[in-house]
Amino acid sequence: GAGVSQSPSNKVTEKGKDVELRCDPISGHTALYWYRQSLGQGLEFLIYFQGNSAPDKSGLPSDRFSAERTGGSVSTLTIQRTQQEDSAVYLCASSPAMRGRGDEQFFGPGTRLTVL
Amino acid sequence: AQSVSQHNHHVILSEAASLELGCNYSYGGTVNLFWYVQYPGQHLQLLLKYFSGDPLVKGIKGFEAEFIKSKFSFNLRKPSVQWSDTAEYFCAVTGGGNKLTFGTGTQLKVEL
Numbered sequence: 545g546a547g548v549s550q551s552p553s554n555k556v557t558e559k560g561k562d563v564e565l566r567c568d569p570i571s572g573h574t575a576l577y578w579y580r581q582s583l584g585q586g587l588e589f590l591i592y593f594q595g596n597s598a599p600d601k602s603g604l605p606s607d608r609f610s611a612e613r614t615g616g617s618v619s620t621l622t623i624q625r626t627q628q629e630d631s632a633v634y635l636c637a638s639s640p641a642m643r644g645r646g647d648e649q650f651f652g653p654g655t656r657l658t659v660l
Numbered sequence: 661a662q663s664v665s666q667h668n669h670h671v672i673l674s675e676a677a678s679l680e681l682g683c684n685y686s687y688g689g690t691v692n693l694f695w696y697v698q699y700p701g702q703h704l705q706l707l708l709k710y711f712s713g714d715p716l717v718k719g720i721k722g723f724e725a726e727f728i729k730s731k732f733s734f735n736l737r738k739p740s741v742q743w744s745d746t747a748e749y750f751c752a753v754t755g756g757g758n759k760l761t762f763g764t765g766t767q768l769k770v771e772l
Contacts, residue, residue: 549699575758587750587762601758635704639758648694649760 546570550636557626565621565655574606574624576619577639577649578611582614582632590634593619626659633657662687662755665745666763674771678733681736683751691755693734695725697760699747707749710734711735721745746770 548620549568557563569576578590593613604610608626613619623630635657637649667682687693695707708719716726725736734751751763 577759579760586764587752587760589759589761592757592759594758600757603759637704637760647758648706648709650706651696653703 546643547634548638548650550634550652550655552655554656554658556660558660559628560625562622562624563610563626563657565634565657567617567621567636567638567652568618569617570650571617571649573638573640574616575647575649576613577637577638578619579635579637581634581635581654585632588634590621593656607650623657626657628659631657631659661751662688662691662761664751664753664761664763665719666749666766669764670767670769671687672771675743677770678742679736679738679741679745679768681749681751683734683736683763684732685734685751685753685755685761686732686737689755691753693725693727694752694754694760695719695723695734695736696750696752697747698750698765704750707736719720720722741768741770743770743772 545614550605551566574595576593581587591611592600608624611621633654635654636652664685665684682721694709695705696704698704708717710727713724721766723738727734749766752760
């Protein structure tokens, strides 16, 4: 079956521009996660959506980062006024997770963001 | 806050050698433990996971890991590696929630 998909696969932008990254989770998965993979910081959690609950935004590094999930499915991660340190691979994952129980997270291929 | 330490950053082995990658975590409560693998040019995929029960967990491709609660460890093992095991391996934990906290990763290179 279809896995997690992300678009674009690569994005090059200029410092100060806004970018939007998209994630399509596996159909039926109620939980959706965004992570960031960078050379200096490794793999870091950014934000987590579970059903209709308020998202866990505890990993967002600054108020320039935001995310939304429409209709409990597709999610968009927005980075405003991009900085060079935002350059990284942004990974999306989904799981059928029930609240309070850890489940396997299925990862997408990522979006490689380069800020010039 | 939870944290994960992977002690080996780069490992080079010959085919058929045995593998053990160390992973220690820091968290005071109940944890779920994972090993993920990222093959060159591919995305992260799950090797194995521990939620409860038998602390010796078997995963795909002949990998296994043992949860030792007293040592806060979840080391990954494989008795005989293959060239196709060349990849980056990540240990991860969830505790008190569903978000994964990852270790820094171990680059494994298997030489023919």
